Amino acid sequence: MSVIDRIELYLVRTPLPAPHRPSWIPGTVREHVSMCVVRFITDDGIEGWSGFPASGRERAGLGDPLAALFLGLDVDDQEALQERILIMAAGGSFNWWIEPAFWDIRAKAAGVPLYRLLGGDTSRIPLYASGGEIKDTGARREEAERRFSEGFGTMKIRVHDFDESVDIEHISDIALHMQGRMRISVDVNQAFRLTTNGDAPLWSLDRAKRFVDAAADVGLAWVEEPLYGDWHNAMAELTSYSRVPVAGSELHLMGYAELERMISMRCYNIYQPDAMWVGGVGHVMKVAGLCRERGVRFTPHCWSNGFGFIVNAHVFAASGFAGEELFEYPIAEPGWVPEARDMIFTQPFVHRDGWFDLPEAPGLGFEIDQDVLSRYGRCYFKASRREQHWMPEALSYWV
Known part of the structure; x- marks a missing residue:
């Protein structure tokens, strides 16, 4: 059994080459791809990633519930995973976007692309x-x-x-x-x-x-x-x-x-x-x-x-x-x-x-560019089954 041992959360803002005006958000001009990115790491060292649009710091408080609900969770327990995402929703925060990171881990463990x-x-x-x-x-x-x-x-x-x-x-x-x-x-x-x-x-x-x-x-x-x-x-x-x-x-x-x-x-x-x-x-x-x-x-x-x-x-x-x-x-x-x-x-x-x-690499089939993540992202929360840390200074990146 493989379990979630560590969690990291990042705020990431990479630049666009020109302004983008999405039709579904009238009056909005985007100049960045802005995301909240999660990294789950299992006790045997397999990483699962996912990322979701972030207009600002609306997910700044996500770390505590993630740590409470997902550290120690069996990555193959799909029913428990979905139930815990719904527990977060009951508190007012829908976060289905983290679920694909578990599939990333499962497919990597199996040595095959997710599809x-x-x-x-x-x-x-x-x-x-x-x-x-x-x-x-x-x-x-x-x-x-x-x-x-x-x-x-x-x-x-x-x-x-x-x-x-x-x-x-x-x-x-x-x-x-x-x-x-x-x-x-x-x-x-x-x-x-x-x-x-x-x-x-x-x-x-x-x-x-x-x-x-x-x-x-x-x-x-x-x-x-x-x-x-x-x-x-x-x-x-x-x-x-x-x-x-x-x-x-x-x-x-x-x-x-x-x-x-x-x-x-x-x-x-x-x-x-x-x-x-x-x-x-x-x-x-x-x-x-x-x-x-x-x-x-x-x-x-x-x-x-x-x-x-x-x-x-x-x-x-x-x-x-x-x-x-x-x-x-x-x-x-x-x-x-x-x-x-x-x-x-x-x-x-x-x-x-x-x-x-589709990429044939195991999991979702991408590698995170660590140089880009370091330049345009900030890790604002880390937790393991032993300790957890908030980095509130990282949130100033989104002022």
Whole structure:
């Protein structure tokens, strides 16, 4: 039996080459990839890593509960792991993102990449290009032409205007411009509202119906998150009504239990849970199995950071859907590019002609660049089964 012997927490802020304006957080300009990173070390010396977006010091107090709940835990006790993450949630802090670090350890101990440990045999997965910013029609045409020239056959755009006619004009323009060459999908970011820095529209069911009608008329591949995340009945009504596939489910924090209910209700045609938010690798693999059983589609969301990308890529490769669906490849030049997103790793995760080859190294398949971690990160908490230390001076890095 291998148990967690040590824990380390880091705050990391690596620079972007240009500002990034994520469509789902109106008014926000990102100049860094900001993360809370965890390192678990077992009593036999195996490391497991994971990292989650951090807008500031909101996880500064995470060390004490991690130490109390996970030091001494058997790394193979998945039920206990999930239960303890839920104990943290009962205290007001959802942290499914730490669960993949345990899978990193398990796969390393087995000497195989995670997707193989999960039962997958597909190491090469097809991608769609996923843009993350609002653009005018001219800039979006240029973006689509670049992605097409790089080998992508499908691109996801974003629309997010208070005037619904503007959104419909944008999907129509790009779909017609790329007609016969590239399929277009769209994410309208309605499932949750991040309005700290700017307001955002909240769509009604009627507006969503008008939009999916327009999307079907121009042949979009799917429409993503057209309604607020808790409106399950309205989602099911919209999906039943729509002539274009409706997708979503990336941030349903209760994981499998909630998604099982949503799948039974036929809330979506395509389910996109992200293992960093929605129950970890364990829950999302169960969701994939249920999607297969119920005859609905599955492909994970992965717009967060390099940890989120590679964790969900392993899940997708093992899900059984890699021969039928496309996996998300986030790119929003010039700011959000894989080389910058993945600076914490010794090698970025980049596509080749619209495909991604999963790493064959054991575990999640990356190595942390210790020079980058030292330059752009600060360890603010360390604990072992014998002692623990807070480094509050490290938190001044985030002032």
